[in-house]
Amino acid sequence: MAKNQVKPPLLPKWQEMSFGNILAYAGGAKEYKTGDWRTQRPIVDKTKCIKCGMCWLLCPDAAVTQNEDGTYEANLFYCKGCGICARVCPKDAITMVEEEA
């Protein structure tokens, strides 16, 4: 961590809040789990996927990653379940499935 800032705990006391709401490192959003906002998850049928990358391109959260075989799937740590990937997939290879409680 840059500039000797002590990284605040997950639930800081007010005395532990970072000065000026500034975190002395970049990319902090990577640590922010948005996956628990999700009510539906995208399931990719790899047999239908033509590796066009539309889901990767249009995911508003950059949560879609490419597998080694060239197909795509969502990183469920970040995926909010918006369903845009399923809507834009030209082969209907992505299905939104209800998350179970």
Next chain:
Amino acid sequence: MSRRVPLEGSFAAAEAAKMADVDVIAAYPITPQTHIIERMAEFINNGELQAAFIPVESEHSAMSACWGASGAGARTFTATASQGFFLMHEVLYFVSGMRLPVVMAVSNRAVGPPANIWGDYSDAMSASYTGWIQCFAANNQEIFDMTLAAFRIAEDKRVLLPFMVHMDGFTLSHVTEAVVLPEQEEVDAFMKPYVHPYVYDTDNPCSYGYVSSPALYAEGKKAQDIGLRESKAVIKEIWKEFGDKFGRYYSPIDSYKTDGAKTLLMVTGALSETAKVAVDKKRDEGESIGVLTLHLWRPFPFEELLEGVAGAENLIIFDRAPTLGGPTGPIIGEVKAALFGKRNDIKVAGILGGMCGRNLEVEEFEEVIDRGIEICRTGEQEMVETVGIRG
């Protein structure tokens, strides 16, 4: 060696910013503030000041540019008034929340409608909860002194908060008075370098203005609030240092003939000087009365208020902005709240006046005093009482 020169209030503010050697000015013109930034542009054009002037398309952009400049480590100055002040409102919160020491002169003006250009504190009072340090100057010398000291206070590493210096539109901004200016070397010796601990730096990127959640917001705001409250000690310390160096001392609440006074009249800004003349006349007539001039509005000087009213029986608060549908005037309401539970014995009267540049002479302040004493004696007052109002 200092020089005594005739300066209108606007030029006194500009002169202070120039002598503080500001790096960036981002501003948009609006009456009655325009002379301040025009003068800054002249200083740059004449080669008297090495600084970047960012001419922007609105006050929202002006304060946004100040935010960026201050975050990048530049000593930053701007000025505005009234409608322009309201347009930059949203950004005011970001500048204070990110602990950036922007200094702004506000040439106070009423807010429309009715459309107007004249002075009162409607703009200043709307910013009471923005997290800025705010002080009021009562004359052009105070505008110069408070603006110069504002840079030192705002940039102090124990403070790092933005600072508004309020000056009455036209009454001060466009009126020429004698102002004592120090030599540049004296100012240079008084100033210190501005260093922000998390300056914008591509080699050391930080996360600024991250997204919060209900789990963090209250703690963040409490930390900011405590930072603002604790700045009062530094304000007093640097005003004292300023006094030792330049011979003019300021305090959060200035007392005039208050020793043993039964009644105190509290006034803010330029009209406090008219009030002092009225109080002199009343004292000649045998009235036991003095004046409290409220200089520091944020952080609110709770302890200094209690010290100021110690021994007094009556307090008449004069306010210069309406709080439509609320508790009469903003200063009246806050002073009453500050006294509640601490000095329930003191009788308080609140009177509005001087709105939108309505002229107030010594005679009107005598009226304010007479009526205020009557309210304190009878305990009966209408919620909103405005001196000199027709109807």
